Amino acid sequence: xxSIFCCFRGCASFLDLGFATPAVPIKKQPTIALDQQQIGQxxxxxxxxxxxxxxxxxxxxxxxxxxxxxxEVRLQQSGIWGIGLGSEKADLNTVPMGNDTDxxxxxxxxxxxxxxxxxxxxxxxxxxxxxxxxxxNHIELNFYLNGQKLDCPFTxxxxxxxxxxxxDDGAVLDVVFDNFVHDPPPGFDKIMLEQSLLET
Numbered sequence: 043x044x045s046i047f048c049c050f051r052g053c054a055s056f057l058d059l060g061f062a063t064p065a066v067p068i069k070k071q072p073t074i075a076l077d078q079q080q081i082g083q084x085x086x087x088x089x090x091x092x093x094x095x096x097x098x099x100x101x102x103x104x105x106x107x108x109x110x111x112x113x114e115v116r117l118q119q120s121g122i123w124g125i126g127l128g129s130e131k132a133d134l135n136t137v138p139m140g141n142d143t144d145x146x147x148x149x150x151x152x153x154x155x156x157x158x159x160x161x162x163x164x165x166x167x168x169x170x171x172x173x174x175x176x177x178x179n180h181i182e183l184n185f186y187l188n189g190q191k192l193d194c195p196f197t198x199x200x201x202x203x204x205x206x207x208x209x210d211d212g213a214v215l216d217v218v219f220d221n222f223v224h225d226p227p228p229g230f231d232k233i234m235l236e237q238s239l240l241e242t
Contacts, residue, residue: 072103072235073090073219074102074103074104074219074220074232074233074235075087075090075091075092075102075103075217075219076091076092076094076100076101076102076103076205076207076217077091077100077101077102077103077204078091080100080101080103080130080134080204081094081098081099081100081101081134082096082097082098082099082100082134082135082208083098083135084096084097084098084135085097085098085099085100085134085209087100089216091103092216092217092218092219093118093214093215093216093217094207094208094209094214094215094217095119095209095213095214095215096209097137097209097210098134098135098136098137098208098209098210099124099128099132099133099134099135099137099139099145099206099207099208100134100206100207100208101128101130101132101134101204101205101206102204102205102206102217102219102233103204104204104233104234104235104236105202105203105204105236106127106178106203106204106205106233107234107236108231108233108234109179109180110177110178110179110227110229110230110231111177111178111179111230111231111232111233111234112175112176112177112178112222112226112227112230112231112232112233113175113176113205113217113218113219113232113233114173114174114175114176114217114218114222114223114224115173115174115176115207115215115216115217115218116171116172116173116174116215116216116218116223117168117169117170117171117172117173117174117213117215118170118171118214118215118216119170119212119213119214120150120169120170120212120213121150121209121210121211121212121213121214122137122138122149122150122209122210122211122213123149123150123207123208123209123210123213123215124137124138124139124140124147124148124149124150124155124206124207124208125147125148125174125176125185125206125207125215126139126140126145126146126147126148126154126176126183126185126196126206126207127145127146127147127176127178127183127199127203127204127205127206128144128145128146128147128203128204128206129144129145129201129202129203129204130144130202130204131144132144132145132206133145134208137208137209137210138155138208138210139155139206139208140154140155140156140157140158141155141157141158142157142158143156143157145206146183146196146198146199146203146206147206147208148164148174148185148192148194150167150168150213151167152164152165152167154185154194154196156196156198161194161196162194163194164185164187164192164194166187166192168187172187172188173187173188173189173218173223173224174186174187175187175189175222175224175226176205177226177227177230178199178203179230180199181197182195182196182197183195183196183197183199184227186224186227188224189223189224189225191227205217205219205233219232219233220232
């Protein structure tokens with residue numbers, strides 16, 4: 043027994059001489075979330091940028107570059123809200139979004155808005171606990187309610203766009219970029235990070 047103890051003590055003193063392999067810090071990979079730098083002045087982001095509350099809008103931290111992208115939003119608490127896409131020039135301080143040329147959103151009142159126009163109206167309004175899916179293929183922006191396609195696409199989305207959401211009047215939204223509740227439409231997948239984010 044004494045010889046075993048001496049062996050351990052010898053190993054311990056060997057490690058103390060500086061021959062131990064230093065711990066290598068693991069570089070944390072960036073994740074897709076709402077961007078703390080691209081939010082309205084009265085917006086609060088929590089849960090590592092996956093939950094929005096307060097008043098105003100927020101954009102995702104990466105543009106949608108791939109051909110077919112999908113994300114989901116869970117309606118945690120009702121109020122005034124909107125979900126869709128926006129460019130870096132979108133007005134994030136004015137609710138509702140969709141009143142400029144740089145945002146395309148489905149709003150809590152059932153209207154789809156872009157450039158001060160209401161292009162569609164859905165009658166089946168999302169309720170607390172529902173999941174709204176968003177798919178975009180650079181041709182159409184589509185919405186899904188609990189996995190069912192709503193058939194009210196935007197077909198006029200132009201330029202480099204980001205996931206966009208806004209809240210007001212107590213609404214709370216959770217934006218989900220992975221581990222979806224519902225399967226994305228065929229051929230669609232989660233948003234991929236831009237190469238520039240992966241390199242930082």
